[in-house]
Amino acid sequence: MTQENFELYRGPYNADESEKKILAYWLAHDFYKPEYNKVTKKADTVEEMRQYLAENPDKKFTIIDPPPNAYDRPHIGNISGYAYQDLLGRFWRMNDKRVLLFPGKDHAGIQGEVVVLNDLFKPQGKNKNNITREEFYEQTYQYFTEMMARAQKDEQRIGLSADYARDTFTLDPKIVHNVLQTFIDLYDTGKVYKGVRIVNWCPSCQTALADIDTQKKERESAMYYIKYPIKGESDKFITIATTRPETMLGDTAVVVHPNDERYTEFHGKTAILPLMDREIPIILDPIIERETGTGALKLTPAHATEDYEIMIRWNQANPDKKVENISVIHKDAKIVGPAGKYVGVTVGEAREAVIADLKALGLLEKEEKTLQRVPVCERCKSIIQPIMSSQWFIKTDEMKKDGLDAVENGHVSIHPKYMTKKYLHWMKNLRDWPISRSLWWGYRFPIWYKGEVEETIDENGQITEQINGIEISDFADAVAKDLAKVSFESPGTEWKQDENVFDTWFSSGQWPYVTLQKEEIDDIFYPTNVMETGYDILEFWVSRMIMLGKFRTGKYPFTDVYLHGLVKAGDGQKMSKSKKNTVSLDELVTNYGADGLRLLYIVGNKAGASYRLDEEKLKGYRNFLNKLWNASKFSMMNLPSDVAEWTDNFAFTEDDKAMLEKLNALIPQVAEKIQKFRFGIVSLDLYDSFWHDFCDVYLEAIKQRLYTKDREGNPINTSDEAVASRKAAQWTLWKALDTYLRLLHPYIPFITEYIWQSFPKKSGESETIMYATWPTAVTVK
RNA sequence: GGGCAGUUAGCUCAGUUGGUCAGAGCUAUCGGUUUACAUCCGAUCGGUCAUAGGUUCGAAUCCUAUACUGCCCACCA
Numbered sequence: 037m038t039q040e041n042f043e044l045y046r047g048p049y050n051a052d053e054s055e056k057k058i059l060a061y062w063l064a065h066d067f068y069k070p071e072y073n074k075v076t077k078k079a080d081t082v083e084e085m086r087q088y089l090a091e092n093p094d095k096k097f098t099i100i101d102p103p104p105n106a107y108d109r110p111h112i113g114n115i116s117g118y119a120y121q122d123l124l125g126r127f128w129r130m131n132d133k134r135v136l137l138f139p140g141k142d143h144a145g146i147q148g149e150v151v152v153l154n155d156l157f158k159p160q161g162k163n164k165n166n167i168t169r170e171e172f173y174e175q176t177y178q179y180f181t182e183m184m185a186r187a188q189k190d191e192q193r194i195g196l197s198a199d200y201a202r203d204t205f206t207l208d209p210k211i212v213h214n215v216l217q218t219f220i221d222l223y224d225t226g227k228v229y230k231g232v233r234i235v236n237w238c239p240s241c242q243t244a245l246a247d248i249d250t251q252k253k254e255r256e257s258a259m260y261y262i263k264y265p266i267k268g269e270s271d272k273f274i275t276i277a278t279t280r281p282e283t284m285l286g287d288t289a290v291v292v293h294p295n296d297e298r299y300t301e302f303h304g305k306t307a308i309l310p311l312m313d314r315e316i317p318i319i320l321d322p323i324i325e326r327e328t329g330t331g332a333l334k335l336t337p338a339h340a341t342e343d344y345e346i347m348i349r350w351n352q353a354n355p356d357k358k359v360e361n362i363s364v365i366h367k368d369a370k371i372v373g374p375a376g377k378y379v380g381v382t383v384g385e386a387r388e389a390v391i392a393d394l395k396a397l398g399l400l401e402k403e404e405k406t407l408q409r410v411p412v413c414e415r416c417k418s419i420i421q422p423i424m425s426s427q428w429f430i431k432t433d434e435m436k437k438d439g440l441d442a443v444e445n446g447h448v449s450i451h452p453k454y455m456t457k458k459y460l461h462w463m464k465n466l467r468d469w470p471i472s473r474s475l476w477w478g479y480r481f482p483i484w485y486k487g488e489v490e491e492t493i494d495e496n497g498q499i500t501e502q503i504n505g506i507e508i509s510d511f512a513d514a515v516a517k518d519l520a521k522v523s524f525e526s527p528g529t530e531w532k533q534d535e536n537v538f539d540t541w542f543s544s545g546q547w548p549y550v551t552l553q554k555e556e557i558d559d560i561f562y563p564t565n566v567m568e569t570g571y572d573i574l575e576f577w578v579s580r581m582i583m584l585g586k587f588r589t590g591k592y593p594f595t596d597v598y599l600h601g602l603v604k605a606g607d608g609q610k611m612s613k614s615k616k617n618t619v620s621l622d623e624l625v626t627n628y629g630a631d632g633l634r635l636l637y638i639v640g641n642k643a644g645a646s647y648r649l650d651e652e653k654l655k656g657y658r659n660f661l662n663k664l665w666n667a668s669k670f671s672m673m674n675l676p677s678d679v680a681e682w683t684d685n686f687a688f689t690e691d692d693k694a695m696l697e698k699l700n701a702l703i704p705q706v707a708e709k710i711q712k713f714r715f716g717i718v719s720l721d722l723y724d725s726f727w728h729d730f731c732d733v734y735l736e737a738i739k740q741r742l743y744t745k746d747r748e749g750n751p752i753n754t755s756d757e758a759v760a761s762r763k764a765a766q767w768t769l770w771k772a773l774d775t776y777l778r779l780l781h782p783y784i785p786f787i788t789e790y791i792w793q794s795f796p797k798k799s800g801e802s803e804t805i806m807y808a809t810w811p812t813a814v815t816v817k
Numbered sequence: 818g819g820g821c822a823g824u825u826a827g828c829u830c831a832g833u834u835g836g837u838c839a840g841a842g843c844u845a846u847c848g849g850u851u852u853a854c855a856u857c858c859g860a861u862c863g864g865u866c867a868u869a870g871g872u873u874c875g876a877a878u879c880c881u882a883u884a885c886u887g888c889c890c891a892c893c894a
Contacts, residue, residue, distance in 0.1 A: 048855050259894090278894060291894095325818085325893085333894050342892065409893075453833090458821060458889080465890095572889080602888095608829095640831060640841080644822085646888085650829065652843055662854065670853030712833095720831070720841070732858065739852090747852065 042793035044672060049665035051629025051658070055786040059192060062789075067806050068197045070096070070136040070561075074807040082557065089134060089560050096136070097128040098564035100548045100594075101198055102577075103140035103206060106184045107151045110191065112603050112611065112649065113570065115621060118196040119637040120600055120715075121568045125197055126782040127710050130810045136561050137198035138551050139191060141184045143206045145540035146245075149477035152176045164476065172476050177207065190621060194630045195785045197806065202555055206543055207479070210554045215543045216482045216524060218588050223522050227431045227587075230511040232499050233470060234337070234344040235425045236411065239369040240418040243474035244427065250411040250420055257408035261330065261401040262394060264290060267306040267315060274299065274307055274318065275401055277329030279408050280340075281394070282386040284309065285375040286364040286497060287316055289335040291346055294320040296331050310399045311390065312376065319359065321346050337361035338424045338497065362497030363424050373497035383421070424499050426491055428472040428481065428536065435583040439463045442582045442592050450597045451713045452643040455571060462575040471539045478537030484521045485514070485532050545580030548593035564594045571599035571644050598713050601646035603637075608648055619649060631784035632657040638783060639723060641716040660723065661787050664780070667731050668791045671773050674742045679770045680798045685817070686764035691737040693816050695768055698729045699775050700813040706779050707810060719783055726776050734772065738765040770796060775811045 041057060066072045066079040073080045073088075080088065089096050099121050104114040121137055129135040144151075156179050157163060157172075164172065188203055204211065222228040235244040260281045263273035274290055290307050292299040302318045309316050316335075323346065324333055337347035338361040351358045366372040371379050371386050378386045394400040411420040440463055442448040443456055450456045472481065487504025494500055501508055503519040514520035521527050543550075548567070552558035563585075567578060578597055585593035604610055605617035612618070624633050635657035641647050686692070702725055709718035741761050746752050753762060777795065781788040785806070792805035802808045 276894080280894085323818090323892090329894055335894095340894075342894075345891095454821070461820060462890085575889090642831085645830095648829075650843095653829080656842065659854085659856090663857090666854035666856095668853085673853075714833085717831070717833095724841075731854090735853080736858080743852080745852085 042790055044665075044669045044791070044794055049662045049787065051631060051661060051787070052626050054790050055193075055195075055625075055630050058786045058789050059195070062197070062804070062806070063192065063200075065804070067804055068137075069199050069201070070134040072134075072807070074802060077803070085134065086557075086560055095133050096561060097125070097133040098136045098138070098552075098561040099125060099566050099568060100138045100551055100564055101140065101196070102567075102569045103142040103204075103544065103547065104187060105144040105147060106141035106180045106187060106205060107144065107148050108183065109187055109621065112619065112621060112624075115190070115194050115633070116600060116603050116637040117568055117570065118191060118194050119634040120598065121566075122194075122196045122198075122785070123634075123638065123715055123782045124566060124568070124710070126785060126806065127707075127715075127810075129197075129806060130778065130781065130808060131707075132809065135197075136557075137196065138202060138204075139188070139196070139198040139200060140204045140206065140547065140551060141180075141187060142540070142544060143180065143477060145473060145478050145537070146475055148176075148180070149475050152179055152477070169476050176477055180205070180207075193621075193625060195634065197785070202551075204551050204554060206547075208554065211543075211550050212479055213524070214550045214553055215479055215538070215546055218546055218584065219538070219542075220482060220522055220524075221588065222430060227434070228428065228471075229431065230426055230428050232424050233427050233429070234339075234341055234422050235427060235470075236341075236420045237367060237423045237425065238413040238416065238418055239367065239421055240416045241413060242367065244425060244472075245413060245420065250413065251417075252409045253412045253417070254407055254409050257406055257410075259329070259404045259406045260391065260394075261403065262310065262334075263399045263401055264307040264310060264316075264334075265399075266302060267308055269305075273399075274302055274332050275330045276332045276334040278334055279406065280387070281390045282371070282378075282383055283336040283339045283364070284334055284390065285312060285371065285378060285386070286336045286338050286362045286373070287312075287314075287334050288337060288347070288362055289316050289350075289359045290318045291321050291324055291333040291335050292318065292331060293324040293326050294322055296324070296326050299332060310397060311393055312374070317357065317359065319350050319354075319357075321350065335359065338363040339365055339422050341422050344422075360497075361424065363493045363499060364497055365421055365423055366493055367423065367425075367491075369421055372493045374495055426499065426501055427470050430469040430471055430542075432466050432468055432583070435587060436463060436466050438586040438592075439466070439579055439583045442586070447592050448582060448595060448597060450574075451599065455574060455599055455644055459574055459579065463579060466579075469539075471542045472534075472536035473539055474535065475537050478540065479543055481534035481536050481538070482522060482524050483534035484523060484527055485534065486519045486530055487532065489532075489534075541576055541580050542584075544577060545584045546588065548581055548585055549589050558589075562589065562593070563591045566596045566598055567594040568598045568600065570602060572602065574599060596713070599644050601641065601644055604646055604648045606649050606651060611649075624654070628654045628658045629661060629786065631661055631786050634784060635660065635719075635723075638716050639719045643713060643716075660727065661784065663727060663731060664776075664784075664787060664791070667726075667735060668773060668795070670735065671769050672794065672796075675766055675770055675796055677796050679766055680774075680796045680801070682763070682767050684763070686767055687760040688764050688768065688816065689741075689761065691734060692764055692768040695729065695734045695772050696814050696816045698725060699772060699811075700816075703775065703779065703811050703813060710782070715782075722779055722783070726780070730772055730776060735769075738769065741765045742769075771814060777805060778808055778811045781805050781808070 069079050071079040071085045101121055102117060104110045125135045125137045184205060188200060236250055238245055257279050259277050259279055261275050261277050263275050266272040266274060276290060287309050305318050306315050307318055335343045335346060337344045347359050347361060362374060364371055364373045364375045365383060369383050371381055378389060412418060413420060443450060443459055450459060485503050490502045492500055503514055506519060508514040508519060511520060548564050549558055549562055552562045581593050607617055609617055632654055636654055706718050706722055709715060742765055744751060744753060777788045777792055789805045
């Protein structure tokens with residue numbers, strides 16, 4: 037690569053063109069690899085790197101880049117993360133560390149599946165009913181592979197100096213195997229179990245949905261007030277209010293607030309469930325709002341999420357007076373179980389019949405019109421039925437201890453600090469983690485059944501599971517009866533694999549070590565140093581990485597967590613396609629340069645704080661790049677090519693000394709603040725110092741000393757004194773610009789590299805500024 | 818309802834161990850420059866740092882309360 041390619045052309049700085057040239061230069065070398073050896077100026081072998089880092093364990097710096105959704109180009113928010121990750125990487129690289137930024141792409145579970153069903157399969161007239169699971173997986177994998185290549189280009193364009201040769205997809209076979217191994221380890225150590233739990237069930241898609249996969253829809257509905265007689269007191273009733281009267285068939289209790297005087301007389305008594313004539317206890321829970329409805333809640337634990345929670349709470353506090361749950365709605369949204377004459381009809385039909393029968397009995401006190409917000413399936417808009425279903429869980433009681441220990445005892449620091457409270461609050465309230473999802477796109481459970489698995493509801497409303505027609509009490513029972521196995525491979529042709537896939541967070545929660553293990557460099561780079569991500573996934577992702585990392589490797593996966601704020605649209609609103617306030621990455625990079633955009637992400641911003649995509653600021657940063665460009669051109673017009681080699685005692689003036697002193701103060705300040713994750717704040721000082729101290733003050737002050745000709749072209753400054761003064765100014769100018777370029781490189785890598793290419797350098801100096809060393813103070817005499 | 822933040826010049830925001838911290842950029846007004854600068858430079862205007870108490874020799878900075886704003890979680894029987 038010759039210098040002609042990087043000449044300081046006339047006119048304003050053209051960021052787009054210049055950055056593309058620099059990117060091509062970087063990518064043509066091994067600069068992004070931690071194997072790069074700045075002494076030999078080529079990449080070591082992995083073994084040489086291993087050796088070197090074994091002898092110099094403090095010389096490594098690792099960030100695992102959060103993998104964005106592979107099916108799309110990274111959005112403005114993902115890109116902002118890269119700016120911070122890359123800043124840290126470049127800073128430490130200049131500070132003599134072997135830096136590994138590890139890129140990846142996520143398969144994105146349910147979101148990914150929805151996208152391919154709409155964008156890939158629907159246009160072909162295909163859906164999950166007319167293709168096989170294998171076809172689906174194969175085509176989707178192919179589609180994702182193509183999309184990932186595109187996403188990688190965007191990462192490169194923003195300047196992320198990641199080791200792209202190691203770019204890894206979450207469904208890479210090696211990763212899959214390793215993630216499944218973790219599940220098997222969890223199973224072997226008794227930390228995973230299959231249990232019955234309430235889930236959001238979509239009767240149309242025939243799948244369980246995570247809360248996040250549901251939407252709320254408003255609809256006209258009626259509130260029914262139903263009188264439940266009190267046992268042994270024929271003239272007394274307790275009235276409940278409900279919008280879903282059909283669920284009363286599964287009622288197992290009535291709940292009131294313990295301090296509600298209206299119901300004190302019923303404490304400990306029993307109500308008679310109308311229509312079913314079932315005796316149900318009246319229990320207490322302070323979560324009940326006395327003003328809502330009648331202040332008395334009918335409890336249907338099998339078909340209402342909150343009721344289920346109340347039941348769990350009550351049963352834990354009252355083990356001797358446990359409340360049952362009774363299922364009366366099946367996966368097809370029809371009535372089943374101990375529901376008498378209503379069995380077999382749909383939920384809607386059951387509602388009408390129940391109301392009619394209550395009226396006939398005189399137990400319907402009144403009904404009122406009301407607006408109800410019902411959960412619907414995000415995909416097909418069907419109304420969700422909460423039902424009991426068998427799901428896989430991870431026991432979190434022990435992992436939770438690790439999760440707390442990591443942060444409470446300072447093994448992992450969270451920036452900003454106040455987010456620690458969010459984390460601990462979430463961790464303390466953590467319950468067992470349901471990890472199965474009824475999807476096709478993801479890691480299928482390494483669980484095999486000998487025959488079909490069926491879930492049925494018996495005459496008592498209890499879920500029972502059968503394999504090949506044989507009833508089993510739980511998974512361990514199935515294993516004991518040789519009806520189920522945990523294994524990577526199929527145990528035989530008659531065995532069928534569990535239909536579920538893992539929750540995406542189960543796999544991405546293992547990302548720091550599975551990536552490094554795939555490359556067989558985990559012994560070198562694990563644990564990593566920093567996890568840099570958005571604060572919105574602190575609980576979802578960071579916490580899981582900490583717990584699973586400790587479980588699987590015995591070590592916490594990183595020491596610092598930096599949480600960036602979210603980028604909002606120019607109007608201060610959250611960016612979303614539906615609001616039409618998104619801006620394309622291409623547009624921003626073309627107009628302001630990747631460097632300009634990086635400055636927007638970083639300058640003046642702090643951890644956890646959101647900020648807006650402000651065009652005015654971007655223009656300001658573009659001007660800054662142009663200022664740097666012009667100041668550099670001016671400097672080089674006035675610098676002899678051998679200035680870097682000068683070592684004389686210079687005749688410094690007060691201006692020179694002031695400039696060098698300013699830099700001496702700035703250098704450690706920038707380094708210190710970056711190490712404390714305060715790089716956004718200190719960049720203001722750097723920005724200001726360059727523009728003001730260097731351009732406005734120093735450059736203007738030395739112009740008269742630099743000139744060798746006047747306006748008419750006559751020689752000036754020819755005396756010995758003037759020559760010595762010019763020399764001091766030239767050297768100071770060179771030293772100052774050299775220092776600013778280095779200090780600025782982690783923030784604006786492209787333009788600093790571009791200038792560096794033509795900048796006078798000492799012999800033996802790094803060809804790329806990426807491996808130039810962080811500046812040190814100059815002694816001024 | 819629970820949790821976490823924010824409230825500083827017209828606008829967007831800095832100000833982390835309480836003592837040159839009352840700031841930056843943009844905007845506005847005025848002046849200058851064009852042998853680096855789609856310009857750039859200099860100057861000016863502008864805030865009782867949400868409100869009320871408290872701690873302190875001293876508080877934008879710590880504590881309490883109040884009022885707004887935003888985000889996350891739960892829920893609406």
